[in-house]
Amino acid sequence: MGLLTGLRNSIARMTSSLFAGGEQQRRIGIYGPPNAGKTTLANRIARDWTGDAVGPESHIPHETRRARRKEDIEIERNGKSVSIDIVDTPGVATKVDYTEFLEHDMEEDDAVRRSREATEGVAEAMHWLREDVDGVIYVLDAAEDPFTQVNTMLVGIIESQDLPVLIFANKIDLDEASVQRINNAFPQHETVPLSALEGDNMDEVYDKIAEYFG
Amino acid sequence: MSEAHDDPGTDGDGGGNDADTDVDAENDGGNTGDGSGVQIDMISGERMDGLTSMEKIRLILDGVHEGNIVILEEGLDPDEESKLIEVTMTEISPDEFTGIEIETYPGTEQQQTGGFFDRLFGRESRTKLTVIGPANRLETLHKDETLISTLVTRR
Numbered sequence: 001m002g003l004l005t006g007l008r009n010s011i012a013r014m015t016s017s018l019f020a021g022g023e024q025q026r027r028i029g030i031y032g033p034p035n036a037g038k039t040t041l042a043n044r045i046a047r048d049w050t051g052d053a054v055g056p057e058s059h060i061p062h063e064t065r066r067a068r069r070k071e072d073i074e075i076e077r078n079g080k081s082v083s084i085d086i087v088d089t090p091g092v093a094t095k096v097d098y099t100e101f102l103e104h105d106m107e108e109d110d111a112v113r114r115s116r117e118a119t120e121g122v123a124e125a126m127h128w129l130r131e132d133v134d135g136v137i138y139v140l141d142a143a144e145d146p147f148t149q150v151n152t153m154l155v156g157i158i159e160s161q162d163l164p165v166l167i168f169a170n171k172i173d174l175d176e177a178s179v180q181r182i183n184n185a186f187p188q189h190e191t192v193p194l195s196a197l198e199g200d201n202m203d204e205v206y207d208k209i210a211e212y213f214g
Numbered sequence: 215m216s217e218a219h220d221d222p223g224t225d226g227d228g229g230g231n232d233a234d235t236d237v238d239a240e241n242d243g244g245n246t247g248d249g250s251g252v253q254i255d256m257i258s259g260e261r262m263d264g265l266t267s268m269e270k271i272r273l274i275l276d277g278v279h280e281g282n283i284v285i286l287e288e289g290l291d292p293d294e295e296s297k298l299i300e301v302t303m304t305e306i307s308p309d310e311f312t313g314i315e316i317e318t319y320p321g322t323e324q325q326q327t328g329g330f331f332d333r334l335f336g337r338e339s340r341t342k343l344t345v346i347g348p349a350n351r352l353e354t355l356h357k358d359e360t361l362i363s364t365l366v367t368r369r
Contacts, residue, residue, distance in 0.1 A: 092299065094314045095314060130293065
């Protein structure tokens with residue numbers, strides 16, 4: 001991103017915050033590849049601070065096919081309160097093949113419908129990334145290779161928007177998990193290890209959310 | 215495996231709004247839609263410089279829809295990559311088009327964005343090569359910081 005573009009975006013965000021009045025509500029997008037545990041994390045955060053869930057979780061790819069928002073999550077850390085809206089987005093991919101869903105005992109009509117909904121959801125999530133989020137939590141499955149083209153592209157896109165980004169290495173409860181592998185792939189960003197499923201290391205997760213997005 | 219053909223941008227027309235016409239004309243003459251080979255479109259940075267973001271994306275996706283492998287000498291910027299994913303998603307159709315496979319070399323962000331002064335002054339590093347193809351024909355076998363190995367299959 002050029003200097004002028006960066007300055008323009010910074011001024012726009014500063015102006016927006018000045019006129020918002022009172023406590024600024026930050027809209028934080030949860031992005032990442034399919035099956036990284038984005039919805040599990042969104043649910044964990046929402047349940048911990050509001051008592052409600054955001055959406056259903058599943059091992060089938062593209063369970064989340066429409067972005068879901070949970071508003072007014074107040075996170076209290078070290079005597080301070082941070083208010084955020086979290087947006088759980090569909091897993092970003094460059095390809096969606098409905099036949100892959102058939103392997104999960106799904107009828108063809110359902111698989112085709114899931115595929116169509118998933119593509120619409122990803123397109124929407126990409127559009128929002130350029131227009132409608134103030135920060136990003138990028139969730140990766142620590143048991144998978146992070147050095148994929150989609151991850152590289154997405155992190156580059158987020159950086160080009162000058163958005164604050166936290167990389168979460170999820171699923172550290174799995175034996176094959178490697179946080180260091182994610183550190184090596186994206187050394188320019190801080191990586192926070194966690195298990196959204198088990199609730200491991202959530203204190204540090206909330207500390208970092210407050211630090212980056214507060 | 216393949217028949218490579220010359221960069222479609224070297225015809226001196228300077229790109230512009232006629233990009234789609236150029237590609238279609240070449241496809242009519244050179245695409246091996248009968249499954250006898252794979253067409254590779256190698257697009258120069260000079261050709262892409264004359265196009266808007268959406269024209270670039272259209273040029274890429276039109277080639278990919280034809281079953282071609284598209285190689286960009288200078289890749290896309292992050293905003294264009296974002297739009298490429300978005301437009302690709304809107305064009306996916308069951309049994310017809312399942313999306314794209316894309317790989318970029320070099321693959322790490324530090325290498326793509328250059329040094330501190332490049333970022334400060336808005337200079338984009340142009341040293342990245344991007345390979346894009348139909349997801350059902352292009353498969354990445356291996357990728358690291360120095361090598362992209364892909365398998366291209368016929369229809």
